[in-house]
Amino acid sequence: MKKLFLTALAFSLLIACGKKEKETEEYNPAADPSATETTATDPSSYDPKRGEGKFTTVELGAALDQAMATKGEEVSGVKCTSCHKMTDEKLVGPGWKGVTERRKPEWIMNFITNPDPMIDKDPEVQAQLEICLVRMPNQGLSDDDARHILEYMRKNDGVK
Amino acid sequence: MKNKFVKAIFAIALGSALFTSCKPKNSGDAVSGDAAQKAYVAPGKYDEFYNFVSGGFSGQLSVYGLPSGRLFRVIPVFSVDPEKGWGYSEETKPMLNTSNGFVPWDDLHHTEMSQTNGEVDGRWVFGNANNTPRIARIDLKTFKTAEIIELPNSGGNHSSPFITENTEYVVAGTRFSVPADYANGDVAINTYKENFKGHISFVKVGKEGEMDLAFQIVTPGVNFDLSHAGKGKSHGWFFFSCYNTEQANTLLEVNASQRDKDFIMAVNWKKAEEYIKAGKGKKQTVKYAHNKWNEKTHTATSEIKNEVLVLDAAALKDICYMIPCPKSPHGCDVDPTGEYIVGSGKLAALIPVFSFDKLMGAIKNKKFEGDYGGINVVKYEAALHGEVQKPGLGPLHTEFDGRGNAYTTFFVSSEVVKWDIKSLKVLDRVPTYYSVGHLCIPGGDSKKPFGKYLIAYNKITKDRYLPTGPELAQSAQIFDISGDKMELVLDFPTIGEPHYAQAAPADLIRNNGQLKFYKIADNNHPFVAKGEKEAKVTRKGNRVDVYMTSIRSHFAPDNIEGIKVGDEVYFHVTNLEQDWDVPHGFAIKGADNGELLIMPGETATLKWVPKKTGIWPMYCTDFCSALHQEMQGYVRVSPAGSSVPLSWSVGTNLPKATK
Numbered sequence: 001m002k003k004l005f006l007t008a009l010a011f012s013l014l015i016a017c018g019k020k021e022k023e024t025e026e027y028n029p030a031a032d033p034s035a036t037e038t039t040a041t042d043p044s045s046y047d048p049k050r051g052e053g054k055f056t057t058v059e060l061g062a063a064l065d066q067a068m069a070t071k072g073e074e075v076s077g078v079k080c081t082s083c084h085k086m087t088d089e090k091l092v093g094p095g096w097k098g099v100t101e102r103r104k105p106e107w108i109m110n111f112i113t114n115p116d117p118m119i120d121k122d123p124e125v126q127a128q129l130e131i132c133l134v135r136m137p138n139q140g141l142s143d144d145d146a147r148h149i150l151e152y153m154r155k156n157d158g159v160k
Numbered sequence: 161m162k163n164k165f166v167k168a169i170f171a172i173a174l175g176s177a178l179f180t181s182c183k184p185k186n187s188g189d190a191v192s193g194d195a196a197q198k199a200y201v202a203p204g205k206y207d208e209f210y211n212f213v214s215g216g217f218s219g220q221l222s223v224y225g226l227p228s229g230r231l232f233r234v235i236p237v238f239s240v241d242p243e244k245g246w247g248y249s250e251e252t253k254p255m256l257n258t259s260n261g262f263v264p265w266d267d268l269h270h271t272e273m274s275q276t277n278g279e280v281d282g283r284w285v286f287g288n289a290n291n292t293p294r295i296a297r298i299d300l301k302t303f304k305t306a307e308i309i310e311l312p313n314s315g316g317n318h319s320s321p322f323i324t325e326n327t328e329y330v331v332a333g334t335r336f337s338v339p340a341d342y343a344n345g346d347v348a349i350n351t352y353k354e355n356f357k358g359h360i361s362f363v364k365v366g367k368e369g370e371m372d373l374a375f376q377i378v379t380p381g382v383n384f385d386l387s388h389a390g391k392g393k394s395h396g397w398f399f400f401s402c403y404n405t406e407q408a409n410t411l412l413e414v415n416a417s418q419r420d421k422d423f424i425m426a427v428n429w430k431k432a433e434e435y436i437k438a439g440k441g442k443k444q445t446v447k448y449a450h451n452k453w454n455e456k457t458h459t460a461t462s463e464i465k466n467e468v469l470v471l472d473a474a475a476l477k478d479i480c481y482m483i484p485c486p487k488s489p490h491g492c493d494v495d496p497t498g499e500y501i502v503g504s505g506k507l508a509a510l511i512p513v514f515s516f517d518k519l520m521g522a523i524k525n526k527k528f529e530g531d532y533g534g535i536n537v538v539k540y541e542a543a544l545h546g547e548v549q550k551p552g553l554g555p556l557h558t559e560f561d562g563r564g565n566a567y568t569t570f571f572v573s574s575e576v577v578k579w580d581i582k583s584l585k586v587l588d589r590v591p592t593y594y595s596v597g598h599l600c601i602p603g604g605d606s607k608k609p610f611g612k613y614l615i616a617y618n619k620i621t622k623d624r625y626l627p628t629g630p631e632l633a634q635s636a637q638i639f640d641i642s643g644d645k646m647e648l649v650l651d652f653p654t655i656g657e658p659h660y661a662q663a664a665p666a667d668l669i670r671n672n673g674q675l676k677f678y679k680i681a682d683n684n685h686p687f688v689a690k691g692e693k694e695a696k697v698t699r700k701g702n703r704v705d706v707y708m709t710s711i712r713s714h715f716a717p718d719n720i721e722g723i724k725v726g727d728e729v730y731f732h733v734t735n736l737e738q739d740w741d742v743p744h745g746f747a748i749k750g751a752d753n754g755e756l757l758i759m760p761g762e763t764a765t766l767k768w769v770p771k772k773t774g775i776w777p778m779y780c781t782d783f784c785s786a787l788h789q790e791m792q793g794y795v796r797v798s799p800a801g802s803s804v805p806l807s808w809s810v811g812t813n814l815p816k817a818t819k
C-alpha cells in the first residue's frame with residue numbers, strides 16, 4: 001500500500017515537472033488515473049456530504065442569481081441535458097428535479113467537475129449507477145460552468 | 161510414427177534453411193539470458209521512448225513503444241483508413257487531394273521528427289509519399305496528419321522528408337527524374353539524357369509548422385535516393401545520394417550499375433537562398449495541392465497552387481557539388497558533429513566516409529575531376545576521410561550513438577555492424593532476421609542521440625514468426641547498445657514494410673501539451689450542433705443536412721423520416737463528450753462509404769446517397785458504454801417525389817402515428 005502510494009506520488013510529480021503552462025488549461029486531473037490512485041489509498045477519508053473535489057464551501061445567495069442561472073442553462077444545453085431531464089424522470093441519468101434539496105451545493109459541484117472518483121466511492125452514486133448503468137462522463141466543466149449549472153438547478157427547484 | 165514426424169520436421173527445417181540462404185549462422189541463439197527483462201515493460205508501466213515507424217506500402221505511420229515493441233496507434237497519413245474514417249469523411253477528403261484529384265493511397269517511406277538546435281523537439285513528425293510526391297506533417301499534440309503538400313516536377317519522392325537542424329526546411333529529392341511539369345513531357349522515353357531532369361524541393365517550415373514550397377533546384381536526370389542535412393559546422397548544407405548516373409531508362413538493375421562510382425550531391429542551401437534573394441530563381445508554372453487541417457473547424461481545405469521558383473544547378477556553379485561515391489549509393493548519413501558524411505553503396509563491400517572539412521578544402525582549392533551535367537565533381541580522395549574495409553555486404557543506412565560510434569545495416573549479409581567513426585575500425589556485429597533496411601537509434605540522426613536502443617527494420621521474416629500465408633509480417637528488432645556489444649532484446653512484427661523510423665523520449669511527446677479532447681465551445685465546424693437542442697434536419701432541394709449529436713448512449717435525432725431516394729444526405733455528427741478517450745462512431749447500412757470516428761468535441765460528416773426505399777438502421781461503431789449497443793437509430797427512405805414530410809425526433813414518436 002505504501003509503495004503504491006509512493007509510486008503514485010512519484011508519478012504525479014513526474015507529470016507535474018513535465019507540464020507546460022499551456023497544458024494546465026486542458027489538463028484534467030479527474031481524468032488522470034494517478035490522481036484516482038492517490039486518493040484511492042484512503043477510502044475512509046471520503047466525505048459523502050461534500051463529495052470529493054476542489055470545492056469545500058459554496059456560498060449560495062438567498063435569492064436566485066438570474067444571470068448565473070441563464071448561463072447555467074446554456075452550458076447544460078450543450079453538456080448535460082442530452083442525458084438529464086429537468087423533471088424527475090430518468091433519461092440516461094436521473095432527472096434534475098429536487099437535486100438541490102437532496103444534495104449539498106459542494107457535493108453537486110464536486111460531482112459534476114470530478115465525477116470519476118466519486119462514482120467509485122460514493123455509496124449513493126454507486127446505487128444510482130446500478131440503475132443507470134452509464135457512468136456520468138466528465139464533461140470538462142470549468143469552475144464557473146459548474147457554479148452556473150448549480151444556479152440553474154436551483155432555479156429548476158423553484159428558488160426565486 | 162514419431163520418428164517419421166521428426167524426419168519430416170528435419171526435412172522442412174533443412175529445406176527452409178536452404179531456402180533462406182540469407183539467414184545468418186547461429187541466428188537462433190543470439191538472445192542472451194536477460195533479454196526478456198530488458199524489453200519487459202510491466203502492465204500499467206510506460207515505455208521509455210515513442211517510436212514513429214513508417215508504414216511503407218500501407219501509407220500510414222505506426223507508433224510503437226520502446227523497449228516493449230507494443231503498437232499504440234496507426235496514424236492515417238497518405239492512405240484512406242476505414243478505422244478512423246480518414247479519406248471517407250467529408251472533412252478529411254481534402255487531405256488526400258492532389259493535382260491529380262483524390263488519391264486514396266500512397267507509399268509512406270520515411271519519417272523525420274522536427275528538430276531545434278539539432279535535437280528532436282517532439283513537435284511534429286514528417287512523412288513522405290513516394291508515389292504521388294507529397295510531404296505530410298503529423299502533429300504530435302493530436303497524433304493527426306495536419307498538413308500535406310504536393311511536390312511538382314517530381315516522380316517517386318524518395319529522398320525525403322529530411323530536415324535541417326532547426327526545421328528550417330524539409331527536403332525532397334525526386335527518385336525518378338522526369339521531364340519537368342513546365343516542359344513538354346510528351347517525348348520518347350529514350351531521350352532521357354536530353355529531356356529528363358531531376359528536381360530537389362526545399363519546403364520551408366513555419367513556426368506553427370505550416371509548409372511552403374520555397375524553391376526547387378533543377379539537376380541533370382539521375383535517381384536521387386536518400387539524403388540528410390548537415391549539422392553543426394555543416395549546417396547550411398544538404399547531402400543527397402544519387403544512382404543511375406549512367407542515365408539509363410531501361411533494365412536499371414544492369415544499366416544503372418555500369419559506373420564504378422555514382423555521387424553524393426552536396427547542396428549549399430544557404431547559397432541557394434542568396435540566389436533566390438538576388439532574383440536568380442525562375443518562376444515556373446506548375447500545379448500542386450496544399451492541404452491543411454483546421455483544428456477549429458475540424459475540416460481540411462485543399463488549395464491548388466500554380467507556381468514554383470526554380471534554380472538551375474548547372475548555371476549557378478556554387479550551389480551543388482558532386483562527390484563520387486562507390487557502387488550505387490543508397491544511405492547518406494551525417495554524424496552528430498556534422499563533420500562526417502557516410503555514404504553507402506548498395507553494391508559495395510566497403511563504406512566510404514567523407515569529411516566536411518576536406519570537402520570544403522577541395523571546393524576552395526578547386527580539386528575537381530571534371531563536371532557532371534555542368535556540376536563540378538570533387539575528386540574522391542580530396543573529400544574522403546577514409547573507408548571502412550570489409551564491413552559486410554550491401555551497406556544501406558547508418559545511425560549514430562553520440563559516443564563516436566556508427567552503426568550500419570547490411571542488407572545482403574543481414575547484419576548490423578558497429579564501427580568507430582574516426583578510426584573506421586569495425587567494433588562489433590550482430591545478425592538480423594533477415595535482410596535489414598533502415599535502422600533507428602532514438603535521436604540517431606540528430607546532434608544528440610539517446611544511444612540506448614537500436615532498432616533494425618527488416619524486409620524479410622521467413623520462419624521468424626507463425627506463418628500467415630505467402631505474405632509474412634515485416635519485422636523490427638530492438639538491440640540494447642548501451643554496452644560494448646550490441647545485444648538483441650526483442651523482435652516484433654510491424655505494419656506494411658517499415659522504412660525509416662524516428663524515436664524520442666516518451667516525456668518529450670506526452671508532456672508537449674497533448675490534446676485530451678476538443679473543447680465543444682471552440683468547435684467552429686459550420687455544421688456543429690452544440691447540444692441536443694441544436695440537433696435538426698434541414699433540406700435544400702435534394703440536399704439534406706442532419707445536425708446530429710452523440711453522447712453515451714444515444715444519437716439525437718435517432719428517428720428521421722422524409723428522406724427520399726437520390727437525396728444527398730450529410731450526417732454531421734458532433735460528439736458532445738468532453739472527456740479523454742470517449743470517441744463515438746457512426747455507420748449506416750448500405751452506405752458506399754466508410755464509418756465516422758468522432759473524437760470528443762469534434763464534428764465529422766458522412767455523405768450518404770440512399771438508393772432504395774426502406775428503413776435504414778444506423779449505429780455507433782465504437783464501444784462507448786454499457787448501453788453502447790442501444791446507441792442506434794432509424795432513417796426512413798421514401799421514393800423520389802414522395803410527400804412524406806421531413807421530420808426528426810429523439811425520445812418522442814414523431815410523426816404522430818396515423819391509424
Ligand SMILES: [Cu+2]
Binds near residue numbers: 711743745784
Ligand atoms: Cu457510442
